[in-house]
Amino acid sequence: MRILHTSDWHIGRTFHGHSTLEALGGVLAALTEQVREQRVDLVIVAGDVFDSATPAAAAYTLLTDTLVALRDTGARVVVTSGNHDSAARLGFQAKLLRDGIHVLTDPLSVGTPLTIDDADGPVHVYGIPFLEPSLVRHLWPDVELRSQAQTLTHAMDLIRADLAGRGGRSVAVAHCFAAGVEPTPHLERDIQQGGLDVVPLGAFDGPDYIALGHIHGRQHLTDRVRYAGAPLHYSFGEGDKPRGSWIVELDAGGLASVQWLELPVPRRLVTLEGTLDELLTDPRFDDMRDAWVSARYTDAAPQPDPMRRLQARFPHCAMVAHAPSVVHADDGRSYAARVREARDDLALVDAFLRHVRNGVGAGEGERDLLRDVIDDQVAAEVRG
Structure with a gap:
């Protein structure tokens, strides 16, 4: 079975005040074509489908169109909710979608898999929607659920118990912050500041492959535990990180191979540094006119209207910061x-x-x- 693992689409997110809907639509169209070319049997979207709990109508349209297009390739599609999604809003149309598209948002369904058969037998797909401990602990009153680690471990215990009775190959899908991750600064919100605490890798023992979401950069934690990252750059801090998906191959014995499949980048992100005059005139920046630009000008003193002046050369300049190359020592006087x-x-x-x-x-x-x-x-x- 061939599985494409993607996540963190964040439909509806803006980039420094600019809509990303059109760019994301193009990238998801390219992903759909890859699914067709790679003869993928199952597409997994591991949470944060929307960027907001109250997405605009255009966000629903893009999601619906993309899911239908993916299903038209012949692949099955499994979608779970993330911490940015409202599980109720994401799942409300699940029963209206055509056969083969599965939106999994019910916490009580964690231990019940979607089973897909191929030539080598059944593959059990366990979707874990985002589980906020304070909101789900009443569902399992006999279990202490005060942290993400406890909650994800309990969910995986339910999966392992079910899998022990079923046997066969399996995949689990979750949205969390797993141990060993290198997060992108200022991007994955609500991770360590009172949000999603660390889930130990041992919590994911059991299934042949764990498809994770929440971290926007590609992460290879173990051969069987990975993050695909976001399909679009949402921060200058991740401008050098590749965009793409994992192609996971299961054979009769379980996990056979995992390969990275690149996605196109609609507009590259660059950070430029120099004096304002250099940024405005230096020929070495000529090939960056069409990029998203974060500019750091190093003049000793702040310059007038730097954003307007920079946008005359770089129409997609989104950030300007004054970063003097010489920092004068503080004499201690107020x-x-x-x-x-x-x-x-x-x-x-x-x-x-x-x-x-x-x-x-x-x-x-x-x-x-x-x-x-x-x-x-x-x-x-x-x-x-």
């Missing part, structure tokens, strides 16, 4: 102390500039301009 020490208006303005410009006071040209402005103001007050 802004109030600098103000008290100022002996004239020019020194007062210079104190303000040093406070807001990382210790950089007025340059010689700025001082000349400031003197003129102050002199004009003093003259106007005398005339008045």
Whole structure:
């Protein structure tokens, strides 16, 4: 059996204020064509299908169209919910979808597999929807469920118990933060700050393959426990991470092979650094005009209107940060102390500039301009 493992579509997510719906639609169309070309028997989507618990109508349209297109290839499709999804909203249309598309969002169905037969016999697919301990512990009152580790371990215990009676090959699908992962900074939200705590790898013992979701970068934890990551880049922090899916092959004995299948990147992400003048004029940045750009300009002082100026060269510049190449040592004086020490208006303005410009006071040209402005103001007050 050939299985394609994908996850974290995050339909409806924005990228620095820009809609990703069209780009994601193109990538999912490419994924669907790969399913056809690779003669995939089963597509697994391991949670975070939507980016929000209240997705817009266009997000439902893209999901429905993609699921139907995947089913039209001949593959079966299994979808589970993630922490960004509302299980109720994701699962409400499950019974309306055509045969062969399975949306698994009911916690009580964890120990009951979807069984698919191939030439080598049955393959049992156990879908684990996202299980928030505080919301599901009443379903199993005799089990202590205070953490993700306890909750996922209990779910896997139910699967192992069922599998012991059934026998045969098996796959489990879950959405969690597993031990051994290197998360992308500022991207996988609600992981360690009071959100999803770490689930030990031992919790996933049993099935032939564990298809995980939640981490946006490809992760190979063990031969049988993997993250596919998101099909689209959602952060500059993951711009160098490949996008794609795992193709999992099961033979009569269980897991036979796992291969990575690349997806196209609609628009690459780059981080550029230099003075603002270099970013605006240097030829080495010419081939990055069509990329999503995060710009870090290294001028000593903040520059006026950097975003507008950069977007004239890089239309898809989404982030600008001032990152001075020289950081002046803090002399320990507070802004109030600098103000008290100022002996004239020019020194007062210079104190303000040093406070807001990382210790950089007025340059010689700025001082000349400031003197003129102050002199004009003093003259106007005398005339008045």
